[in-house]
Amino acid sequence: MLNYTSTSFLDLPHANHEDLQAHHDFVEKRVLSLKKGITALREKSEQFQHLKAKHLDFSQDAITIGSRDEISREEYDGLYRVLKDLHPWRKGPFNLFGIDIDAEWRSNRKWDRLLPHLPDLKGKIIADVGSNNGYYMFRMASHEPKLVVGFEPYLNHFFVFHMLRRFSGLTNLEMELLGVENMGLFGPSFDVVFLMGILYHRISPLECLKEVKEAMSPGGTIIVESQAIPGDAPVALFPEERYAKVPGTYFVPTGRCLQNWMIRAGFSDVEIFCSHRMSSTEQRQTEWMEFESYSDFIDPEDSSKTVEGYPAPLRVFLKGIKPT
Numbered sequence: 314m315l316n317y318t319s320t321s322f323l324d325l326p327h328a329n330h331e332d333l334q335a336h337h338d339f340v341e342k343r344v345l346s347l348k349k350g351i352t353a354l355r356e357k358s359e360q361f362q363h364l365k366a367k368h369l370d371f372s373q374d375a376i377t378i379g380s381r382d383e384i385s386r387e388e389y390d391g392l393y394r395v396l397k398d399l400h401p402w403r404k405g406p407f408n409l410f411g412i413d414i415d416a417e418w419r420s421n422r423k424w425d426r427l428l429p430h431l432p433d434l435k436g437k438i439i440a441d442v443g444s445n446n447g448y449y450m451f452r453m454a455s456h457e458p459k460l461v462v463g464f465e466p467y468l469n470h471f472f473v474f475h476m477l478r479r480f481s482g483l484t485n486l487e488m489e490l491l492g493v494e495n496m497g498l499f500g501p502s503f504d505v506v507f508l509m510g511i512l513y514h515r516i517s518p519l520e521c522l523k524e525v526k527e528a529m530s531p532g533g534t535i536i537v538e539s540q541a542i543p544g545d546a547p548v549a550l551f552p553e554e555r556y557a558k559v560p561g562t563y564f565v566p567t568g569r570c571l572q573n574w575m576i577r578a579g580f581s582d583v584e585i586f587c588s589h590r591m592s593s594t595e596q597r598q599t600e601w602m603e604f605e606s607y608s609d610f611i612d613p614e615d616s617s618k619t620v621e622g623y624p625a626p627l628r629v630f631l632k633g634i635k636p637t
C-alpha cells in the first residue's frame with residue numbers, strides 16, 4: 314500500500330494537527346476501501362510506481378518529468394497505455410518520459426499571464442485551491458517554495474497527482490483530499506493562495522473568500538482567477554441552470570464585481586491585473602480529452618454568446634493582500 318498522506322502539516326504551527334491527522338487516517342481507509350471503478354484508477358496510477366525520473370523541468374510550458382531514454386521500449390508502451398486510460402487530461406501539457414500529453418487546457422497560458430504579477434514564491438507556504446492534477450503546483454515548484462498544498466476533493470485527480478509526484482520524487486508538494494471549505498483546518502498558514510477556477514462554482518463566493526482569508530498568514534497574497542462576464546458595472550450573472558453547459562455554476566461576476574467581493578471579504582490592495590476573452594485555442598478537444606470543449610459551449614452563430622444565450626465568458630485575474 315502506497316502512502317497517500319503526509320505529515321508536512323506538523324511543521325505548520327497554526328494547523329489543527331489533531332483534526333488533520335484524523336482526516337489523513339480517514340483518507341488511508343478510504344483509499345483502501347474504494348468502489349470498483351476508483352480501485353481500477355488507483356491500480357492504473359500505481360502500475361509504474363517504480364519509475365523515478367532523472368530529468369525534471371518545470372520551467373517550460375510542458376511539465377517535463379523523465380526523458381525517453383530513461384525507460385525501455387516496453388515500459389514506454391505500457392506507460393503510454395496507462396496514461397491514455399487516465400483520460401480525460403484536463404490540465405497540461407505534460408511530457409512524461411518522452412510521452413507528450415496535450416491536455417484540454419493549455420494551462421501554460423494562464424501561468425504566463427500570472428507570472429509577472431506573482432510575489433516571490435521562494436521559501437513560501439502556498440495553497441493551490443482546486444489543484445486538479447497538480448499542473449500549477451509543479452510550475453510553482455520551479456520557484457523553490459517551502460511547501461505547496463493542493464486542495465482537491467476528487468479522487469481521480471488525487472491519484473493522477475500522486476503518480477506524477479512519485480515519478481518526480483519531489484517532497485515539497487502535497488495534495489489534500491479536501492475542498493476549499495476545509496482550508497480552516499490549516500489555520501492562518503499560507504503565505505500565498507491561488508484560487509483559480511473556483512469562485513463561480515461556490516454557492517456563496519463571499520463566504521468562500523472569507524474562508525480562504527482565514528487560512529492565510531497576515532500580509533499574505535491571494536491570486537484569484539475566475540470566469541467573468543464583460544462589463545464595468547459591479548453585477549453578477551446567475552444562470553437558470555447551466556452556464557456554457559457547465560452545471561454547478563452560480564455567480565459569474567464582472568471584474569469589478571469580483572473586486573468588490575474581495576474588498577468586502579477584507580482584502581486590501583485589490584487589483585485586476587488581467588482580463589481576456591476565452592477561446593478554443595486555449596481550451597479544446599484533443600486526443601487526451603475527447604469530450605466536448607469550448608467550441609461546443611459557445612453559440613455557433615454568435616461567438617459573443619454561450620449556447621444558453623448568456624454573454625460568453627471572459628477570464629479575469631485579481632490579486633489582493635490579507636491585512637496584517
Ligand SMILES: C[S@@+](CC[C@H](N)C(=O)[O-])C[C@H]1O[C@@H](n2cnc3c(N)ncnc32)[C@H](O)[C@@H]1O
Nearest residue numbers: 442443444445464465466467492493494509510
Ligand atoms: C475549473 S477547475 C480549475 C482547476 C485549476 N485551479 C485551474 O485554474 O485550471 C476546478 C477544480 O476544482 C476542483 N474542486 C471541486 N470542488 C472543489 C472544492 N469544494 N474545493 C476545491 N476544489 C474543488 C475540481 O475537481 C477541479 O479540479
